[in-house]
Amino acid sequence: MTQSGDGGADKSEGLKLCRRRFLASVAVLAIPGAPALARSYSGIKPPFFPFGADPPRPINPAGWYFLKPNEVAMVEAIVDRFIPADHLSPGGKDAGCAVFIDRQLAGSYGASSRLYMKGPFMPGLATQGYQGELTPAGRYRLGLARLSDYIRAHYAGKEFAALSHAQQDDVLAGLESGKIELKLVPGFSARAFFELMLQNTMEGFFADPLYGGNRGMVAWKMIGFPGARYDYRDYVEKHNQPYPHGPVSIYGEHG
Numbered sequence: 001m002t003q004s005g006d007g008g009a010d011k012s013e014g015l016k017l018c019r020r021r022f023l024a025s026v027a028v029l030a031i032p033g034a035p036a037l038a039r040s041y042s043g044i045k046p047p048f049f050p051f052g053a054d055p056p057r058p059i060n061p062a063g064w065y066f067l068k069p070n071e072v073a074m075v076e077a078i079v080d081r082f083i084p085a086d087h088l089s090p091g092g093k094d095a096g097c098a099v100f101i102d103r104q105l106a107g108s109y110g111a112s113s114r115l116y117m118k119g120p121f122m123p124g125l126a127t128q129g130y131q132g133e134l135t136p137a138g139r140y141r142l143g144l145a146r147l148s149d150y151i152r153a154h155y156a157g158k159e160f161a162a163l164s165h166a167q168q169d170d171v172l173a174g175l176e177s178g179k180i181e182l183k184l185v186p187g188f189s190a191r192a193f194f195e196l197m198l199q200n201t202m203e204g205f206f207a208d209p210l211y212g213g214n215r216g217m218v219a220w221k222m223i224g225f226p227g228a229r230y231d232y233r234d235y236v237e238k239h240n241q242p243y244p245h246g247p248v249s250i251y252g253e254h255g
Helices: 007-030 035-040 069-082 097-106 136-154 165-177 190-206 215-223
Strands: none
Touching: 069 097, 069 136, 069 165, 069 190, 097 136, 097 190, 136 165, 136 190, 165 190, 190 215
16 A cells, blocks of 8 residues: 555655665775774674785795604605606605695695584495594504504614515505505505505695695696696697796795
């Protein structure tokens, strides 16, 4: 039912007045240092931070943050067998893959800080991967220790780094195939440990150098990847042609 008379006009004027008051209040809040704004945030941190979209900080390439000395030797030897040096690129160790893994395990990835890690823990499907309570850091610590135990028991007390390349390849092939079984935890097999190390090694080899791996952008140079260049649209359609410029890292380092 509609109203007649001046009631509609009064209502329209009231709405205009409310809008004026609203716009006026917004204008006051937009004035730097306005008393209303100061009172609103007095003693309370704003829900945003300046420069929040800055790129990540480069890692410190010196020292080891997570891996122990015996683990460092093992991981460096493993990444060198995953990515052996040849005429195309240096090996995984010289490319910084072990450093990348160490820094990742010491950070949020290693602690699973971005994942829900409270129980109950139930077995997952094969496509879901490990579903237990061990973080990646915990899986590495357990896996490396059990792998060391196995190698010492089967190779006259030697460590993985002391084995010949052929012996190292035999061990890694045994992990991948499941022929070698390690005393781990339910849901985390020797093959799963192999796949975890291989995945992290590949990530370190191809990641931006600021994360510790891909030292000197060797992997990007090998495949002709332009990196974080601002614009390379002129070359997108030039298939099967080498990219004529070297790669650029996030922080502007030229390869």
